[in-house]
Amino acid sequence: MNAVREARLTWFPTTRGLALGGILLGGFAFWLTLPPVNARAPWLPILVGLLAVAAGIWAVTRGVRRAGLGAVAAGIIGIGMGLLATRASEGNLAGVVVWSALLSSTLVWATPLTYAAIGGMLAERSGVVNIGLEGMMLSGAFFGLMGADKLGSWPLGLLCATVAGGGFALVHAFMSIHLRADQIVSGTAINFFALGATGYLYIQIYGANGTPGNIPRIPDVKLDFLGKVFGHLNLMIWLSFVLLILAHVTLFKTPIGLRIRAVGEHPRAADTVGISVYATRYAAVVISGMLAALGGAYLSIGFLGSFSENMTAGRGFIALAAVIFGNWRPFGAFAAALLFGASTALHFRLQIPWESESVLFQALPYVLTLIAVAGVIGRSIPPAAVGRPYVKQ
């Protein structure tokens, strides 16, 4: 495994650049067939896609496996999607592909995933699997809304969400760190408990009428000089960019990050040099719960302005998938969240002309992650000690 890590350090920048170019070329093949270019000839996406595949194969033979295979996959997907697009009617395409709407919708759906994925990544980097992300998101969505409603302001709503998510995470941390219970069982229990508790309280408090319409919402940031898409983003979206950079810097450039990674890779060694394994893990897990809850709160009081039972509908698991797909790195997880967010956005845009087929885009994140863990596009390597309780000596 160390060999793999070192191999990653010795790539040639040019080969890797070519492989990344191949991935972009694969996307370009698809883009050519969409408005405003609207190429109708099937050979065009095929040609560009084959170029991407060629670039990928060349990169793989030069030792850049992961990105190279990614380029091959992007080329093949680009050809397939491009061919599908050339067969669709131009009217339908024009209705579905409105770039500004797709982009802003992608950002909207990627944001809750980004929060939860960065949280999940933090917990896994410290050596604790957090399957309970889904439940923590859901509790954040409900308690964020309830706090904003009852206390009358959205910052207090966000506070309630973080307290609820952090509370659930604390239970998970206690179970998996001190009691050394199975982390999967404990996470599953938290998912069910959050589902039951939020549903119970929702019906008890709001009943059949649903949540009121005048809930204080997290405001949009008006920056008109940035254009149509970026000029009206929600505050939480901008904060997620900040969080992303913060997470990257903390994890890879500060002593705190080194401690978290050490505890997740080799807790015994970390313990020997005086790092408190338990304290580090507790902190990482509780913060992961808070971040997941913020993602959920964005859904309820940032974006929709309402709550419904089980409203996260598996987004916590997509976030978990993003952690794996992004190879346990903040920017990787963010890229995966964007990809998965785009897939959700496409699902909603495609619903009008193709109702049943559009559902398949909801399955895409899971299929891609399954392929990623199967090792087709390079192996995803988790932190060495993830999922293992640590016993002090």
Place this chain on the structure above:
Amino acid sequence: MEDGPETRAPLEEAPEGYAPSVAQQFAFYQRAGGILTPVLTAVFAFFIGGVVVLATGHNPWRTYKAIFEGAGLNWFFHFGNYAIDVPFTNHHVWFWWDTNTNHTAAYNLAQTLLTTTPLILTGLAVAFAFRCGLFNIGGQGQYIVGAIVAVYVGSRFTELAHVPHLLLGIMLAASAGALWGAIAGVLKATVGAHEVITTIMLNWIAYWGGSYLFARGGPLQSHVAKTPISDDVVNRAKLPVIWGTQALQGLHAGIFIALGALVVFYLIFNRTTLGYEVRAVGFNPEAARYGGISVGRNFVIAMAISGLFAGLAGALDILGWQYRLGVGDVQVSNIGFIGIAVALLGRNTALGIGFAALLFGGLLTGTSTRSLDPNIFPPELAGNLALMIQALVLLFVGADLLVLYVWQARRKLRFPRAGRAAKASA
């Protein structure tokens, strides 16, 4: 604490380098208190559920009584002079209990057993993999895949006769579940992908795949109805109803298949080489490998058999009482997930799973809109209460160690020496 039985092997000795063996934990559960801890776990979970009910202004005692009666479990306490029909004849025999499903208690009990049937099988799906040291969280996906195949076979192939059609439906559905489970087994055996991750992904692929198939315009959506639902299973592919009537969702013969599966599960683990190998891999994969057992092969087989049980559960639900499958059914169902709680509460043993499935079957039926008296407790709240109780059971099963700490601390306080001896033997 430093030399307790729960101490894990140091990191370097683990073969996969990911999660610790679930089976080690399981073996520890087995030694830790026998039947007492699961019973205490359940009681405690219901107690906390009662506190929630009390805190939100309802009467917990009356609520639980209503759920108990909604589950039809009061049926056992009403004796009298009744008769039952002997199958295939016109004779009646005297019976202790009233079996007429026009009466509420008997009807509710039939509904409880109807829910218990798939729960036994999804519980077995989790337990079988557990015995091999794998955590099969994918029972839900395997259940959905089985149900999809069952509804496909049941609503097509209409030229087949009754028995072959039924058998074909059940067998293909179970095989589909087995295949779905085996994907995770193969990935674990070949590239070492963690089964928890792969089965979660497979669950959601099945969920959205099912939503695609039955959505409006989807390949399996009904030709007749305009709603996102499949065609109906034809009469000749339905399982016979043994208690009650088909129109009123009576109990079907699938319960015998589920009980049979419990026996098969017991026999595999206690009487066959396969069961021995699976258990050996579960206890210690490295030792099993040295002993000449193919670890990878057993991973695949264990996941396939797990998937087979879950797929069978899907088939029995479709051919037994649901008869059709829609997007809503696929998205709302959580029978496969409850299987996790069933297996853990039942300690992965055949008998335990049977009782745990009955408990959760009763809880689900008793809290359903159909059975619970809405004047005593709102059923919408009760469904969520059932979820919370189920979560608490999982949480407390996971926290068995806590129970044991308290137990040992208590013993240590009273008899210092006995405490140490108990710890060494535990």
